[in-house]
Amino acid sequence: TEYNYILTSRPEPAVALITLNRPKALNALCSPLFAELNQALREADADSSVSAIVLTGSGRAFAAGADIKEMKDIQFADAYKNRFLEDWADMTRIRKPIIAAVSGYALGGGCELALMCDIILASPTAKFGQPEINIGTIPGGGGSQRLAKIIGKSRTMEMCLTGRMISAQEASDWGIVSRLVKEGEGEVVKEAIAVGKEIASKSQIHAQAVKEVVNAAYDLNLTEGLKFERRIFHSMFATKDQKEGMSAFAQKRTPNFTNE
Ligand code: HXC
Numbered sequence: 001t002e003y004n005y006i007l008t009s010r011p012e013p014a015v016a017l018i019t020l021n022r023p024k025a026l027n028a029l030c031s032p033l034f035a036e037l038n039q040a041l042r043e044a045d046a047d048s049s050v051s052a053i054v055l056t057g058s059g060r061a062f063a064a065g066a067d068i069k070e071m072k073d074i075q076f077a078d079a080y081k082n083r084f085l086e087d088w089a090d091m092t093r094i095r096k097p098i099i100a101a102v103s104g105y106a107l108g109g110g111c112e113l114a115l116m117c118d119i120i121l122a123s124p125t126a127k128f129g130q131p132e133i134n135i136g137t138i139p140g141g142g143g144s145q146r147l148a149k150i151i152g153k154s155r156t157m158e159m160c161l162t163g164r165m166i167s168a169q170e171a172s173d174w175g176i177v178s179r180l181v182k183e184g185e186g187e188v189v190k191e192a193i194a195v196g197k198e199i200a201s202k203s204q205i206h207a208q209a210v211k212e213v214v215n216a217a218y219d220l221n222l223t224e225g226l227k228f229e230r231r232i233f234h235s236m237f238a239t240k241d242q243k244e245g246m247s248a249f250a251q252k253r254t255p256n257f258t259n260e
Contacts, residue, residue, distance in 0.1 A: 001043065005033035008040050011193050014051040014200035016044040023059030029109045030067035031085075038090045045094045048259070051200035051207065053094070054192045055117060056101040057110075062126070065108030068135060085109075088141050091116055092215075095208045097199055101192035102126045102177070107165070112141030115150075115176075118211055119195065122168045122177040123188040131163035149218055150175055203241035203257040 001008075007019040018040050020027040027033075037055075044050045057063055066085065074084060088109070091098070100114040103123035111128050114120050130143045138144065139160060147156040151174045159166065171177050181191040199207055213229045220228060236242050240260040248255035 001039065003036045003040065005030070006036050006040055008044075011054075012197045012200065014049060015054060015193055015196035016040075016047070016050045016052075017054045017056070017189070017193065018044070020055075020057045020063055023057075023061070025067070026059070026061035026064035026105055027057045027110065028065060028067040028069075029063050029113065030070050033067075034085075034088060038087060041091050041094050041098070045096050048204075050096060051202075051204055052196035053096055053098045054101055054189065054196050055098055055113075056189050056192065057104060057106075059104070061105040061107075061110065062100070062102040063107070063110030063113055064105045065110050065131075066141070085140060088112075088116075095211065096204070097196075097207055097211055099192045099195055101188040102128075103188050105129075105165075108132050108139070108143070109141045112139060112143045112146070115142060115146040118214075119192075120177040121188055121192050121195065122171060122180050124168050124180055124183050126168040126171065126177070126180075126188075127165045128159075128168075128171045128176060129163060129165035130160045131165070133161060134163040146218075147176075201257075203239070203245070204259040205239050205241055206236065206245075209236065 005020070005022050007021045009017045011017050018037065020033065022028065022033060041053065044053045078084070097119065098117040100117035100120045102114055102120060103125050105127050106114050107129045108131055111130055130139050130147070132138050144156065144160055147159065155174060158164065168177070168180055172180050181188045209232050213232050216228050217225050241257045244257060245255045
């Protein structure tokens with residue numbers, strides 16, 4: 001597929017890389033960009049040769065937010081009738097793991113985009129923020145909700161009320177990112193691809209099941225979540241890859257998963 005705002009590639013046979021490619025506008029997430037992103041994610045999800053997806057930015061930004069110039073004249077009635085930005089949540093229905101490789105700005109919708117991914121790796125240059133309040137609005141892509149669950153009320157309030165950008169180190173200390181990678185151009189993408197490759201050595205069924213149960217922890221109470229995990233765990237015994245994984249262990253050999 002030909003895209004205008006993103007690049008797609010396959011740095012590893014089982015890892016799809018999607019690069020936001022609007023660097024002059026700091027990868028501002030205009031509607032056509034998001035439509036392309038959703039399409040590329042759906043294609044990678046549907047492609048059985050892909051086991052993990054890496055999402056990254058370009059230039060000085062992961063993404064500096066929704067496109068302010070596109071939004072500035074929108075009226076409530078249009079936003080409501082046309083469900084403005086509702087397609088942003090489409091990517092939460094992708095079943096394969098998505099790893100965000102963040103360097104530079106991840107602001108507003110850009111921070112929220114990273115939060116919709118499954119793992120976030122950050123370069124020491126990364127800066128996260130929810131600066132919507134500075135331009136007369138509030139987070140609309142899940143930032144207030146997802147951040148509150150990850151970093152708690154006080155830090156979320158501070159970020160959203162002051163609009164202050166937090167450093168990569170703070171984002172790491174607060175648990176927004178799983179870890180910081182070493183400094184250097186391209187390092188964070190390289191590391192994200194390595195994580196993707198590691199995930200790709202497992203059974204896709206089990207990787208998708210992990211994603212499903214971990215995400216349930218954000219929606220369900222503990223009792224429901226534990227029950228859900230146990231049910232999915234039981235169902236793993238119906239997979240060939242469970243038999244393969246456990247026999248390979250017993251026979252002291254590397255498993256050969258077939259995603260069945
Ligand atoms: C449209 C943007 C943009 C954005 C940057 N640009 N962010 N265009 N929407 N969100 C454009 C600038 O207009 C400029 O275009 C070019 O990118 C380079 O940006 P500069 O501002 O010149 O760069 P710099 O001075 O280095 O400042 C970097 C920055 C600043 C601090 C990141 O660009 C900034 O504050 N951006 C806006 C951040 C923000 O408020 N994000 C939240 C958006 S609201 P030209 O043409 O002049 O070169 C949001 C709502 C989410 O995301 C709702 C989701 C559902």
